[in-house]
Amino acid sequence: MLSGLSGSKETAQDQVLVGMGLLAGSTVMLLTSIWGTCIVVGKCDLQNSVAQDNKDTKGFNLRGSGVSTDIWTSYSAMIMAVSVLPFIVVQLPQILHSTSGRHTAVLVALVLSVSLLIAYCLYQVYQPTLQKRHLDFAKHKHVRSRILKYLKKRALGRLVDSNGEPNQEVLLKLFNSIDVNQDGSLSVPELRALVVGMQLYEINLNEDDAVTKVMKDxxxxxxxxxxxxxxVTGIGRWLDEAKGFKKTTSLAGPDSLKYVHDYYEETKKEHDLLGDQTHDDEEEEEGVDDPRTTTIKAVLLLLLGTVIAAVFADPLVDAVDNFSAATHIPSFFISFMVLPLATNSSEAVSAIIFATRKKQRSASLTFSELYGAVTMNNVLCLSVFLALVYARGLTWDFSSEVLVILIVCIVMGVFGSCRTTFPLWTSFVAFLLYPFSLILVYVLDYGYGWS
Incomplete structure (x- = not known):
């Protein structure tokens, strides 16, 4: 950006041309080739539409193997799809075939892009807190469902009567079985014994917190x-919640308790989708010994990376231009196809390494990293180019590139936000998008003269 502001207008236009090619190529490569590769190397056996950690016995079964992610990864994909809004805004004059207002459209898109960047950074700051709150709520809901299932199993009769109300006679027997000292009330130790006896190891339960919340209920x-x-009142309230939790539950009668089992399965699935990162002891991260030193080191490394990028920006553009002149290949296609191989190498290596661990948590980190990288392309990198175009009065004529970015981001964003399990066949959808993008840009640029 500095060289674009200080150099000639022609130099700045070349900077934007190469930059947009790199931006489009990076986005397309991350969401196609690398995304599909992560599916292939991270695949596990699918059981009930959920990938089983570290179990890969079905080979290249297109429907029987794949990867599963948590719900937060779906949110990342959704955010990525929303982040393309500045591209749409800046293209509005071309869409409307208007020659006026293009400079204003660039400014509006710049403001929107910067706003989305700030909002995304704030989301990253507060997301761990939001995730913990959602996870705590899901754990408590699962505890409630497990207690209902436990009581149903131990009850000598129906938990509800013929009118669908709590069966006080049966509940009294259950109450007395929990009331160890037979004093007519349940104390904290007696509720703790109930919770501990259910052995809820699969959700990494904090027993003190669980007992406190059950007591509060x-x-x-x-x-x-x-x-x-x-x-009786509390159990009745939990049963009513279980009845309304899954709308598709078909009751055999007013006293049917099939919905209790459905409620339990759904709450367990909801917990798994949220991704309990503290559940896997092997993946548990160690605390930072010296946060201040680590922060300073991180800031210095970021500054060093910025300086390196600034120093080599001009030589990179010159190299692309010289190579383009020598081979008669348009500089855009060099930046679109070749440069992303270098710039995306770190994301590709880390994503594939995480994917090979064949666990839901590692798969979630893998695809969240890919969606996050594309989101930053769409808001941070685009903000730089839009600022350069607006400040120097350059020409924004990248319709084919923007169209490719929109297609790939929206397709993969909707795909990733609507599901958490990706069978192996989905990798081929991603792989096919890469040559499709190349062909589309070539046809639009050289067949229809879009750029």
Missing amino acids: FDTSENNEVEFDEF
Whole structure:
């Protein structure tokens, strides 16, 4: 950007041309070749539409093997799809076949791009807190469903009567079985014994927190004990929640409790989709010994990377131009096809390494990294180019490149946000998008003269 602002207008136009080619090529490569490769190397056996960690026995089964991610990865894909809005704004004059207002469209797109960049950075800051809150809520809901399933299994009769109301006679027997000291109320230790006895190891449960929340659900009198009437009211409230949790549940009758099992399975699935990063002890990250030193080191490395990029920016553009002149290959296609191989190498290597671990958590990190890199392309890199175009009064004529970015980002963004499991066949969809993008740009530029 510095060289584009200080150099001649022709130099600045070349900078933007190469930069847009690199931006388009990087985005397309990340979401096609690298995305598809991660599916292939990270595939596991699919069971009930969920990939089983470290289990890969079905080979290259297009439907029987694949990868699963958490729901936060789907949100990342959704954010990536939204991040293309500045491209649409800057293209509006061309879409409307208008020769006026192009400079204004660049300014509006620049403001929107910077705003999205700030919003995305804030989301990254607060996302861990949001994730923890969602995960804690999902854990508590799973505990409730597990208690209902546990009580249903131990009940000598139906938990609900013929009218669909809590069966007090059956609940009294269950209440007495939990009330060890038979004092007519359930204490914290007795609720703890109930929770511990259910052995909820699969959700990495904090037992103290779980007991506190269960007590809060039942103890309406706030005396830190659960009376029988509070127990009945609480169980009734949980049963009503279970009935309405899954709309597709078909009840065999007013006293049917099939929905309890459905509720349990759905809450467990919801917890798994949120991705409990503390569940896998092998993946647990160690704390930072010296946060201040680590922060300073990170900032210095970022500054060093910025300086290196600034120093080599002009030589890179000159090299592309010289190679283009020598081979008679348009500089855009060099930056579109060749440069992304170098600039995307770090993302490609780290993403593929994570994918080879064949776990849901590693797959989630892999695809979140890819979606995040594309999002930063769409908001940060585009902001730089738009600022350069606006400040120098350059020509924005990248319709074919923008169209390719829109197609790939929207297709893969919608694809990634609508599902959390990707069978092996989805990799071929991604692979085919790469040659499609190359052909589309070539046809639009040289067949229809878009650029």
